[in-house]
Amino acid sequence: xxISKIESANRSKGIAPYKMDDYAFLTKLNKNLSDLEIELLDxxxxxxxxxxxxLGLPRSGTTLLxxxxxxxxxxxxxxxxxARFWDTPLIGTRLSRIVLGDSRSGQYNNLYANTEHxxxxxxxxxxxxxxxxxxxxxxxxxxxxxxQVDWEHLRAIIYNMNRLWEKSMVFKPLEIAGYYLExxxxxxxxSVFIHIQRETFDTAISIAKARLSLYNDLNxxxxxxxxxxxxxKDEPWWNQIxxxxxxxxxxxxxxxxxxxxxxxxxxxxxxxxxxxDKILKEIIRKISVxxxxxxxxxxxPQSLKVxxxxxxxxxxxxxxxxxxxxxxx
Numbered sequence: 439x440x441i442s443k444i445e446s447a448n449r450s451k452g453i454a455p456y457k458m459d460d461y462a463f464l465t466k467l468n469k470n471l472s473d474l475e476i477e478l479l480d481x482x483x484x485x486x487x488x489x490x491x492x493l494g495l496p497r498s499g500t501t502l503l504x505x506x507x508x509x510x511x512x513x514x515x516x517x518x519x520x521a522r523f524w525d526t527p528l529i530g531t532r533l534s535r536i537v538l539g540d541s542r543s544g545q546y547n548n549l550y551a552n553t554e555h556x557x558x559x560x561x562x563x564x565x566x567x568x569x570x571x572x573x574x575x576x577x578x579x580x581x582x583x584x585x586q587v588d589w590e591h592l593r594a595i596i597y598n599m600n601r602l603w604e605k606s607m608v609f610k611p612l613e614i615a616g617y618y619l620e621x622x623x624x625x626x627x628x629s630v631f632i633h634i635q636r637e638t639f640d641t642a643i644s645i646a647k648a649r650l651s652l653y654n655d656l657n658x659x660x661x662x663x664x665x666x667x668x669x670x671k672d673e674p675w676w677n678q679i680x681x682x683x684x685x686x687x688x689x690x691x692x693x694x695x696x697x698x699x700x701x702x703x704x705x706x707x708x709x710x711x712x713x714x715d716k717i718l719k720e721i722i723r724k725i726s727v728x729x730x731x732x733x734x735x736x737x738x739p740q741s742l743k744v745x746x747x748x749x750x751x752x753x754x755x756x757x758x759x760x761x762x763x764x765x766x767x
Contacts, residue, residue: 711744
């Protein structure tokens, strides 16, 4: 079960409630398709197509980045159709190729990582949580779990998705790839990682807004749970948000430093919005130099609006207090 009863109850109060009947239907559908999924999996297939993995904090622009990459580079993605097949992603991919082909919406609308069009990128969190044995949203990804993951099976699935798309792909595993970055680089040797960062205060305000929008409650957690969640869960909400950002940033920075940093492209959200073409060209260049693979630019993106979230002064004051506690401002 990837949705806890508490999470479902909290979401029922906000603007994006879970539909548990739909979830139960899709769970059963996935289960009933398992035999066909096995038939589609070629365990010996090795893809030569480089993949792109996106890293970043909640509300830092990761969804927008995935949309721009998919809409403007000749890559595939786990779209909103494929994401419904979290246990049978090859069936989802095959069905998507038959029904949707290479369609791209060209849109950048999203609401707290939920994109609108069926062709738009989806982070496919249930798929990633399943393979990393995180069966509850409050679970993080401890270092010792690295030895419990079936990396060969995960690689076979990703490579077969490349085979069905006949393209490189963009994925958004976020903190999962962050916590196990060195292993991701080893298992997927032909890959690059895009680490997007947003202005600290804007990120904090946006996380607070998400808590209010989704749960009508600043005390309800939103986004990734860091390993240090137990230290934060009883803190006031402003310290939770600041601590969440602090510990996740610490994890990303530490693991990027320890890994093959040449394969990591760092981008600022604000600069990306003003000149999205720059990051796309850097991805193309990096993949060409590193892997001698030509990734095509489909069309040049226009500049995007830099989002500047706003909240009441009383909320802002408390957020500043939390950010100061963790030396983030």
